Amino acid sequence: MSRDSDASPQDEAARAGWLSYVGGMTQDQIANELGISRQRAQRLVSRAMAEGLIHVRLHHRIGACMDLEAELIERFALQRARVMPSLGAGADPVPAIAPAAAAELERFLKMQEPLTIGLGTGRALRGMVDAMGYLSAPQHRLVSLIGNIAPDGSASFFDVVMRLADKVHAPHYPMPVPVISPTAAENAAFHALPPVARVANLARNADVIFVGVGQMSDDAPLLQDGFVTRAELDEMQAAGASGEIAGWVFDQNGCYLDVGTNHRTGGVRIMQGLARPSIGIAAGASKVKPLLAAMKSKIINGLVTDEPTAAALLARL
Template sequence: MVDGEASLATRAAWLYFAAGLTQSEVADRLNIQSTKAHRLIARASREGMIRVFVEGPVAECMALENTLTERYGLGFCRVAPDLGEGDWPLKALALEGASFLRQILERGEHNIIGVGHGRTLAAVVEQMPQTPARGMQFVSLLGGLTRKFAANPFDVIHRLAERTGAEAYLLPVPVFANSVADRAVLMKQYGIADVFALARQASLLFVGIGQIHPDGFLVSSGMIKPDELVELKRAGACADLLGHFFSADGKVLDLELSARATSMAPEDLRKHRIVAIGGGLAKVTALRAVLRSGLLHGLIIDEATAQALTTDKPGATSGKTKNKGRKGK
């Protein structure tokens, strides 16, 4: 078992000694208090972690984190070391995501956290230890029912409540309404409107990123039909985030399907601090598209996928302007 504190100390040392960040900036990047950043850096020095060169997989991941942070104007990025899982590094992502979420809960700076759903987020919660977070609230950012009106098996709200003891609120509506008019009626219903209002108050949104593919989560879970997938591909969609679809250059596509999504509109999402988790080489195009949109404040990704993104040409981004001056959390 890897010592989590030792790994965090190595990250702190890399940022402080190699990247030249101040202790305060290190604390912001790692989502920890300044006093803890000081202790971690001191530990790294005391235990001989500091050399002329920072070596090993963590150092390589930190270099990728810095590259992606700068390229896409992120507040922070965390790269999970390669565990040799192949095309879909679910365990690596889950471990890194669980570490991030645990640190967020321990800091207690967010009273309301909005969460998406999907296989990766569900795996994150499965890797989390029991972490008391009473007084906090988790709220779904998207409807939790499939086209068959069955509960989404990868909904994370109830699992989060079990692991943390926090209050959790589910949106008991389909992911996509049958029409724009139906969506308007659904979202005004007593209880549902209250949950949706709570989601708007969330100070942190923790979400997954999907790809537009027959094997993707949207189709396999029954959230969209095959003919809708064809329409999405025809419109140039290559990624989705909370029911909204993105072209390869990072533009949010104005689609009727998106207008039926039971989630916040893109203009509302831009007002929030969004941290996304996703990986696997099959998702490179989808991840790049969402990164180019400038919507993300933070990204959790696996090492191989991060390498693929950093070896690409940067392309057009809007995150540099949007995130300028923002601190990583």
């Protein structure tokens, strides 16, 4: 008999995903176990993955990926690199790198010594947090490196600090300022407020940093998400904008620009040459140029990416 009356569609999808990826069952076996058709079993397994109900991690280190990791570490003097297999041409790379990024973050969260963990925002960071399991890490503090208020006054969609805090039960400190303020004077006024100043100081002194890396081409996330106008992007492109991290825009050498929204960006800059871990989470052809700049200037000293991006980075040297 079908269990449709006993479980919600999401419950059934989770059960089908569990039987497939953990139990190793075929779709015919899942259909028999759940009392449903093979076609429905296939749809439920697909839904379980699409909705993030089941997380899959690769525990075997593929030799080609390990070779790329070693070469990235040597060429860019990185502290650490993780390279994940490609999902194929045209596929979204975030699902490939998110589990590896989650494992890197969990490595720090499992440390007993209290740490302050600074976090950027973006799709890759959100994917990282979504790929994590639940664990208890109340000894650590989580702090946002970037403002969490969107132009319309809403909370920034890709802010991850509160999302992560819910999974690890750690104290968390959002940056209560706009991602980009309307004027430099307003941005300064926000940062003069004692609560904001305390959070910003915590962020500047984070023991480990995880950030996404954005491109500044015509498909710049800052433009697509409504944080900069087309005219502002044009101005920064003319000044040599190559990428951005936590909203701060830099050129092809990883030097922060003294134009455009950098005069109004909330949160804190990640300074070049930090000794503590500063890990970039990014993959895709559009990320190659900003990743090169960020690694050359040591804004980031660690990287989680995929095979095609790693190969492209090494080919550009």
